[in-house]
Amino acid sequence: MRLVHPFHPRSGEAFEFLERMNSWRGDVVLALDEQGRRCSFPVEWTDMAPVDAFVEEAGGTCPFRTGDLVRLVDLVTGLRDGVGGMTP
Incomplete structure (x- = not known):
């Protein structure tokens, strides 16, 4: 999964996809960064969004x-x- 939000400081970076889920914030993607830390992003900030x-x-x-x-x-x-x- 790649972060594609143009103004995010980590835009363009690839993350290991874990799960897509609906939370109180809306549709989010859970992922691991290069150091194995768990992070989440709104789906629309990733290449997984339509x-x-x-x-x-x-x-x-x-x-x-x-x-x-x-x-x-x-x-x-x-x-x-x-x-x-x-x-x-």
């Missing part, structure tokens, strides 16, 4: 997904208008 069609089509040319940008606009608008908070 490929996001937008990210694949953009071919690495766009670091943002449309849904994330729409949520950001909602957050900024809410802050500007004094509403604060964001809808899920």
Whole structure:
């Protein structure tokens, strides 16, 4: 299993896969690092997550997904208008 989250300091590193499970945080992968220490990552931070069609089509040319940008606009608008908070 490989960690693929672009902003994680260990991005690109390979880990020994142990188990995939659903926890209170959501879908996670349990793995061992190179020193045999157990660690966990959200599935979407790994190469085990389904490929996001937008990210694949953009071919690495766009670091943002449309849904994330729409949520950001909602957050900024809410802050500007004094509403604060964001809808899920």
